[in-house]
Amino acid sequence: MLQPSDYTYNGKSASPASNPNSFNPVKTVTAPIEQATIGRTLVIKGELSGSEALYIDGRIEGKISMPDNRVTIGRNGIVQANITAREVVVLGKVSGNIECSDRVDIRSEGSVTGDVSTVRISVEDGAVLKGGIEVRSGEHKQNKAQTQSKPVEAPKPVAAEAAKAMAAPTGA
Numbered sequence: 001m002l003q004p005s006d007y008t009y010n011g012k013s014a015s016p017a018s019n020p021n022s023f024n025p026v027k028t029v030t031a032p033i034e035q036a037t038i039g040r041t042l043v044i045k046g047e048l049s050g051s052e053a054l055y056i057d058g059r060i061e062g063k064i065s066m067p068d069n070r071v072t073i074g075r076n077g078i079v080q081a082n083i084t085a086r087e088v089v090v091l092g093k094v095s096g097n098i099e100c101s102d103r104v105d106i107r108s109e110g111s112v113t114g115d116v117s118t119v120r121i122s123v124e125d126g127a128v129l130k131g132g133i134e135v136r137s138g139e140h141k142q143n144k145a146q147t148q149s150k151p152v153e154a155p156k157p158v159a160a161e162a163a164k165a166m167a168a169p170t171g172a
Contacts, residue, residue, distance in 0.1 A: 040076050048081075056092070067101065075109055082114075090127075097131075 035053040038044065042058035049065040057074035062081050064071060070087040073079050077092030084099045090110035098104055100118035108126035117134040 038077075073110070 035055055036050065037055045038058045038060065040057045043061075044058070045061045047063045047065070048054070048060065051066070051068060053070045053072070054064070054066055055072045055074060056077040056079060058076070059078045060081050064079070064081050064083045064085070066085045068086055070089065071083055071085040072089040073092040073094055075091045079093065080095045082096045082099070083094070086100065086102045087105070088098050088100055088103075089105045089107065090112055091107045092109070093111045095113045097114045098112065098116045098118070100116075102118070103120040103122070104116055104118045105122045106112055106124065106127040106129060108124040110124075111128040113128075113130045115132040115134070116129070117136065119136055119138045121133065121135060123129055
């Protein structure tokens with residue numbers, strides 16, 4: 001399917017970056033993403049935790065905790081566990097609750113039975129979701145700080161209204 005560039009002169013390409021048929025590989029600036037993989041024939045019972053992305057194509061029973069990373073359940077993956085992660089992508093089957101700090105993505109082949117708590121969620125046509133959904137605000141941490149400062153600000157309008165109420169009968 002690949003064909004040599006039509007824009008060659010003396011064996012050199014005139015514009016390799018703009019020609020999609022050139023043989024030059026695309027260079028990326030970012031470092032490759034580290035990802036652990038649990039293969040199709042592996043069965044793990046227990047608790048998984050770590051600080052890298054995880055791809056599951058086997059079977060997991062227990063608890064998965066990757067709070068700062070992505071967990072992907074592949075098409076052959078079967079997970080019977082509660083999952084805590086930054087992002088979860090489901091192409092296989094999950095039985096358990098999912099707690100995400102960023103996003104849950106349930107693809108058309110995916111199935112989730114359990115409660116989902118996340119900031120963003122995507123459920124494709126054909127996907128199965130049985131359970132509750134809690135979509136939190138993305139400013140969850142900021143709301144806690146504002147909630148603590150609101151009681152200090154709340155009495156000011158009340159005091160102003162009380163002063164107005166006292167002034168009204170006096171002027172009548």
